[in-house]
Amino acid sequence: MSIQRLRTETRYSEIVIHNGTVYLAGQLDEKHSAGVGQQTRETLAAIDAMLAEAGTDKSRILSVTIYLKDMEADYAAMNAVWDAWVPKGAAPARACVESKLYSPDVLVEMTVIAALP
Known part of the structure; x- marks a missing residue:
């Protein structure tokens, strides 16, 4: 089976499609200047665009x-936005971890695996 790579750079591809499955690289707010809610x-808007x-x-x-x-400081605010975004009855398997991210201004990043229709 073929592997399709979209938005490929030297180190990674933003989107990889294989065997009916879509893999997204870590998505985040490129401006990373606002609070965790924004x-x-x-980030979710970027995920919507990549999936489309x-x-x-x-x-x-x-x-x-x-x-x-910062899980303690940001978990509730992130979940408030997440809960409004996830389609009712279609919540995916999910893990949420605290992590030192690539820049001190980045508060949230997400990786996604999705099925093709």
Whole structure:
């Protein structure tokens, strides 16, 4: 089976499609200048756009890993935005971990695995 790579750079591809499954590289708010609520909204918007480019949508997400800079400070605010975004009855498997991210201003990053229709 072929592997399709979209938005490929030297180190990674933003989107990889294989065997009916879409894998997204870590998505985040590129400006990373706002609080965790806004960064979560921007991250989810980026995920929506990437999934659309790959030919699928958030209702087909299988798994998400969420990386938060500060679980204690940001978990509730991130979840408030997340809960409003996830389609009712289509919540994916999910893990949420605290992690030191690539820049001190980045508060949230997400990786996604989704199915194609």
